[in-house]
Amino acid sequence: MTATLQLLGCWRLAVSGRAVAVPRRDQRVIAAIALLDPRPRRQLAEILWPDGSRDHAQANLRVNLSDIRRHYPGILADSDPLSLAPGVGVDVASLRLLPSIIDGETECSRLREWLEFARRAELLPGWYETWLDLEQERVRQLRLSALEILGRTLLKYGDADGALSAATIALDAEPWRESSYELQMRAHILAGNRALALRVYESARSMLLRELDVEPAPILSGLAQELRYHGSV
CATH class of the missing domain: 1.10.10 (Arc Repressor Mutant, subunit A)
Structure with a gap:
């Protein structure tokens, strides 16, 4: 069985x-x-x-x-x-192993399959029990990390749309995640959409100032500066 x-x-x-x-x-x-x-x-x-x-x-x-x-x-x-x-x-075990699985994967089609898996990887949505709270948060962090690893790997193999999807899913789950904004910007740059990359930066900066009263991380600001002054990164 x-x-x-x-x-x-x-x-x-x-x-x-x-x-x-x-x-x-x-x-x-x-x-x-x-x-x-x-x-x-x-x-x-x-x-x-x-x-x-x-x-x-x-x-x-x-x-x-x-x-x-x-x-x-x-x-x-x-x-x-x-x-x-x-x-x-148990599928949660697959999520835990996903970073090591991705590390050896070179086919974008397989990476896209794992991206679809990560898209739905929310632990028992609609369940509200005290004992489950910590486990749901652990899985949420695993999912966010896996999405960014997937995005960076797709970016490395030239799949800008896949990388953008990974970053967008991560930001839907955690809108303050600056590393996901960086991934989103780099995906737009790879696709030749530098104006969209700058728009992502400005949107992120506005949200971070409004919600957290902080400026974006230097890596985001530096990426935006490169775009403004050199037109490419």
Whole structure:
């Protein structure tokens, strides 16, 4: 049996290539086991049900684990601390490995495929649980880093549109990210759109001054200065 667990963009469990319907109460237990370091049952129960008594939390977890093992055999390892079975693939692991994967990739078509993967790589959107907050932030930072690495790599291989897409997705998620503005400017320059590159700089400068009361980083200002005085970079 092969099983894959998708947590980026949405929650989805597939067994032998077929999607499996899983109730939300069991989804959150499987997701917590997948995302958190292996935890003893007692600790995981308290994380998932922090507002009730310890006995109530542990009873809830026992019921959920029994349901999961009965209806989805082979998903969980038979261990304590709790963990997924070794053969279960999780898409978050692919996001963590993406920088090293990109490092050896030379085909723009494959890089574009990874860019599409990174585009939707938001951890369990619409889930609002205290235990998940830190994991969502960690994945957000991984995603932003992966998008910029993808953008710089696409830029290196002459794919200005791909690099621009990577920078724009990153800026949609974090509008103050100056390294993404730099990538956006360089993508426009590669495409021969120097005026658009300067427009990006002016927009970034206006936003940073208005929202944070800071000037752009020297690398952005220097890039804009080169464009103004020399017409190219």
